[in-house]
Amino acid sequence: KPHKRNTFKMAVGFKIGYVIDTWQKYEGPDYRLGEDLTRTLRQTTYEVPGVNRLSYGVYTRIGYSRFNLFVGYQISSFFLDKSEFKGRTGNVFTIGFSFVPF
Numbered sequence: 001k002p003h004k005r006n007t008f009k010m011a012v013g014f015k016i017g018y019v020i021d022t023w024q025k026y027e028g029p030d031y032r033l034g035e036d037l038t039r040t041l042r043q044t045t046y047e048v049p050g051v052n053r054l055s056y057g058v059y060t061r062i063g064y065s066r067f068n069l070f071v072g073y074q075i076s077s078f079f080l081d082k083s084e085f086k087g088r089t090g091n092v093f094t095i096g097f098s099f100v101p102f
Contacts, residue, residue: 006065015072016056022048050079061098068098 023046030041057074071094078090 009061009063009068011061013059014056015059016054019051019053019055022046022051024048052076052078052080055092057092063098063100066100068100069096070098071095 023044026041026043026045028041029037030039031037032041055074055076055078057072057076059070059072061068061070063069072092073094074092076091078092
């Protein structure tokens with residue numbers, strides 16, 4: 001009912017995604033073995049190893065009128081089990097606030 005904007009809303013859903021590109025950037029002291037720590041290292045790594053390409057999770061949104069609170073939980077782990085990060089959970093939990101102007 002568009003004429004009644006001040007209504008209670010709730011949505012539950014499932015999200016799925018695919019990671020197209022990964023990269024990390026570092027700028028700081030050079031911690032490599034045998035290097036001088038006073039020297040600054042600038043390094044960019046593309047295609048970070050061990051990142052799970054497929055992500056999926058659950059999502060819910062609850063709100064009143066134009067204001068909403070959303071919560072999401074990524075069921076899939078961020079890192080692959082066979083990577084060097086094995087044993088770390090890495091599941092992503094998201095919480096936030098949204099405003100719907102239309």
